[in-house]
Amino acid sequence: MINESVLLESRTLRTSVLERTDVLDRVKALSLLPDGLHVTTAMVAAYYEVTGVVVRALLFDHREELESSGYRVLTGTELSYFKQLGDIPSQVSSLAVFPRRAVLNVGMLLRDSEVARQVRAYLLDAEAEVRTRPVDNFVHRASLGELDERIDNRITDVLGKTVVPMLNALIETSGEQRHELTSLREDIEQIQHRLVEHDLQLSRLQRGQDVRALTGVIGTIDAMTWKEYQQHVAGLLRRDGCTDVEVYGGHGGDRGVDITAKTADGRSVAVQCKNFAPFRHVLSGEMQKFLGSSKVLHQADVALYVATCAFTRESLAIAAQGGVTAVHRGLLEAWSAGVRLQVLR
Incomplete structure (x- = not known):
């Protein structure tokens, strides 16, 4: 050693x-x-x-x-x-x-x-x-996986930082082609999602699927199923004085949000819960979708995007412009450990 x-x-x-x-x-x-x-x-x-x-x-x-x-x-x-x-x-x-x-x-x-x-x-x-570790096909596949991961990350970076912003600008100034450009942007964002999922699969492969369990508050959260995670966030809302907390559980009728509630002073709350892998990032397209659901469909006074990972710079910018509170991994851990979110006070 x-x-x-x-x-x-x-x-x-x-x-x-x-x-x-x-x-x-x-x-x-x-x-x-x-x-x-x-x-x-x-x-x-x-x-x-x-x-x-x-x-x-x-x-x-x-x-x-x-x-x-x-x-x-x-x-x-x-x-x-x-x-x-x-x-x-x-x-x-x-x-x-x-x-x-x-x-x-x-x-x-x-x-x-x-x-x-x-x-x-x-x-x-x-x-x-x-x-x-013995040298076998698994190792060779992992080596190829590292190359694929670098390629995936580069493509995702170009799509997120160059292609999508360019399409956004074109959509703003376009006339009869607006629908076609919007559809193309949605297709590109779907490609981003698929590349991220591919990256997750490669990361699991390279880690041998035997990463040691994390400890502490965030480790407990990482071990939750998506249903348990939503209930955990709902419990945090109740702890901080929210009422009428309703968890939709992804079974329809939620109109793009996972939890709705009322703050102690009567403001409406809409929450998106994502228990992604810690090395994943919330993408701009995902934030845009929630912004529309929370602010347009639900007309929420408080919009929370609660994720077990980080947010890309583009998604944070969208959140700041649209009035969404991005609760990233570190803030989620503090919230779970007893720190009250400022937006709920």
């Missing part, structure tokens, strides 16, 4: 395991910014139970490596976008953010953190399992 000191000293080895960010959730919950994708320097320090000074010193020594893992400092329009999502003071002129890969990278560099040691232990156990 690889010694921990080798992982600490070898950047090549660290780079080879950067995609295994699921180990972060196995050790403890990682709080995320409202975009569901990034954390601040203070949040990294809190996760590893060290001071911010320690993390900044690590950045000073390994900045180039951490930047290659996704660490960056936001300014200008990017920073403005994060401020619109909330939790970032308006007077802040720059913001350092880490995606999950960079957070994992920090854990492979921190020497004096018990949490970081646990993260490295999970990584080394997984690496040892891979190295000792």
Whole structure:
């Protein structure tokens, strides 16, 4: 088995395991910014139970490596976008953010953190399992799967960030072709969905379908069936003072939402519940569909999209513009642990 000191000293080895960010959730919950994708320097320090000074010193020594893992400092329009999502003071002129890969990278560099040691232990156990596995067709299929996954992710990224926005612009200015363009956009979004499902299947294959069970609140949620998950969210609404809570359970009559309720002060609530895999993202098309259901069909005062995963930047932008509260994995964990959603107060 690889010694921990080798992982600490070898950047090549660290780079080879950067995609295994699921180990972060196995050790403890990682709080995320409202975009569901990034954390601040203070949040990294809190996760590893060290001071911010320690993390900044690590950045000073390994900045180039951490930047290659996704660490960056936001300014200008990017920073403005994060401020619109909330939790970032308006007077802040720059913001350092880490995606999950960079957070994992920090854990492979921190020497004096018990949490970081646990993260490295999970990584080394997984690496040892891979190295000792017999080479057979399963492994070859997994290798091909990794290539397919990269291709799928690239196609999904192009569709979501280029093709769909372009079609949206054309639809806004089109006349008699509006119906055909709208239909084409729906077809493309269906392709996005299929690619995501393909990615999920490949991820399960590559993990050997033997990922260790998560622990704690979010682990319990991940183990729920979709019906149990909906009842869990309904219970959170009742706990926070909502009345007339009704769970539709996907059996029709819901008009595109899973739960309806009334807040304590009488506002109508519409909820979409999605218990996706944690490495999945809620896509823009999914958010657009719920926006129409919650705000147009149900005319809800409060619209909640509650997911066990993160949201893409495009879906978060749609949610912010349409008045939908995006409850991502980290916020769901906090809500489940007793923190009341601000929109329900």
